[in-house]
Amino acid sequence: MKCALVTGGSRGIGRAVCLQMAELGYYVLINYKGNQAAAEDTLAAVRAKGSDGEIMQFNVGNAEEVQQVLGGWIEAQTEKYIEVLVNNAGIREDVLMYWMKNEQWRDVLGASLDGFFYVTKQVLNGMLLKRYGRIVNMVSLSGLKGTPGQVNYSAAKAGIIGATKALAQEVAKRGITVNAIAPGFIRTDMTAELNEKELAAQVPMNRFGTPEEVAATVAFLASKGAGYITGEVININGGLYS
Numbered sequence: 186m187k188c189a190l191v192t193g194g195s196r197g198i199g200r201a202v203c204l205q206m207a208e209l210g211y212y213v214l215i216n217y218k219g220n221q222a223a224a225e226d227t228l229a230a231v232r233a234k235g236s237d238g239e240i241m242q243f244n245v246g247n248a249e250e251v252q253q254v255l256g257g258w259i260e261a262q263t264e265k266y267i268e269v270l271v272n273n274a275g276i277r278e279d280v281l282m283y284w285m286k287n288e289q290w291r292d293v294l295g296a297s298l299d300g301f302f303y304v305t306k307q308v309l310n311g312m313l314l315k316r317y318g319r320i321v322n323m324v325s326l327s328g329l330k331g332t333p334g335q336v337n338y339s340a341a342k343a344g345i346i347g348a349t350k351a352l353a354q355e356v357a358k359r360g361i362t363v364n365a366i367a368p369g370f371i372r373t374d375m376t377a378e379l380n381e382k383e384l385a386a387q388v389p390m391n392r393f394g395t396p397e398e399v400a401a402t403v404a405f406l407a408s409k410g411a412g413y414i415t416g417e418v419i420n421i422n423g424g425l426y427s
Contacts, residue, residue: 186212186264186265186266187210187211187212187266187268187269188211188212188213188214188238188265188266188267188268188269189203189206189209189211189212189213189214189267189268189269189270189271189407190214190216190241190255190267190269190270190271190304190308191203191206191213191214191215191216191271191273192216192245192271192272192273192274192300192304193216193217193218193245193273193274193275194213194214194215194216194217194224194227194271194273195215195217195220195223195224195226195227195240196220196223196227196373196374197371197373197374197396198273198323198368198371198373198396198399198400199215199271199273199274200223200227200230200396201395201396201397201399201400202271202273202396202399202400202403203215203227203230203231203238204227204230204231204234204400205397205400205401205403205404206236206269206271206403206404206407207230207231207232207234207235207236207238208234208236208404209404209407209408210236211236211238211268211269212236212237212238212265213228213231213236213237213238214238214239214241214258214267215227215228215231215238215239215240215241216240216241216242216243216245216255216274216304217240217241217242218242218243218244218245218274219242221240221242224240224242225240227240228240241254241255241258242254243255245272245274245296245299245300245303245304246292246295246296246299246300246303247303248299248303251303251304251307252303252307255304255307255308256307259307259308259311266311266315267308267311267312267318268312268315268317268318268319269318269319269320269321269407270304270305270308270318270319270320270321271321271322271323271403271407272300272301272304272305272320272321272322272323272345273323274296274297274300275293275296275297275300275323275338275341275342276292276293276296276297277293277335277338278292278293278337278338279334279335279338280334281333281334282336285336285337289337290337293337293338293341294337294340294341294344296341297338297341297342297344297345298341298344298345298348301322301345301348302348305320305352308320309356309361312356312359312361313356313359313361316359316360317359317360317361318356318359318360318361318362319361319362319406319407319408319411320352320361320362320363320364321364321365321366321403321406321407322345322346322348322349322363322364322365322366323365323366323368323399324342324343324345324346324349324365324366324367324418325338325339325342325367325368326367326368326369326420326422326425326426327339327342328341328342328343328344328345328346328367329342329343329346329367329418329420329426330426331343342367345365346365346367346418349363349364349365349416349418350416353415353416354416357415360412362406362411362412362414362415363415363416364406364411364414364415364416364417364418364419365417365418365419366399366402366403366406366418366419366421367418367419367420367421367422368394368399368421368422369388369394369420369421369422369423369425369426370384370385370388370393370394370422370423370425371393371394371395371396371398371399371421372393372394372395372396373396381393387425388422388423388424388425389423389424389425390423390424391423392423393423394421394422394423398421399421402419402421406419
């Protein structure tokens, strides 16, 4: 049974990706860190699409948890295997660098950059053996152009962009593609505190994007039709930056 693992899959872009993967017929593994109710709600929505899945609780930035939960799941499977990995989990702790605390730096890099490494390493062996796989990393406009007040977040996402390009070259001969998606302003919980009206005026399309628009791009990159696209960063930002 082909599975799609979506980290940070309980809400926002992650939830939309889970539903998109369900529509494509994947068994969806919904990773979450703490909000079990949201994860269960997403699982119910996946089942409403006619697919199935399960929720999987672990902190992507904690190597031991990833090994125990995800590694344990992979080791126990005889019929299910992960064909698509979407590294979506991440957090923001915005503050000017002058006032940034050590833990604000570590927490943001841990959730994105460490999470990419720990989770991808667990999944990669199965893809190499199958000689097929799709890895999609959720980065950000901040990782491309840098955003003041987000030195930690920009550094984390820029790091994943570099890792995407390097890993893509390592595994291309095995039929595995590795790409990144860089959303701009997307209407989610993470952007709820922003002044949407004011910021949308800076976007050529004059609006925020939707999680579903991001998920549609994930679906394309996860398809067989995208088999010759790898090491790329696709911007979804309404023309704000390219």
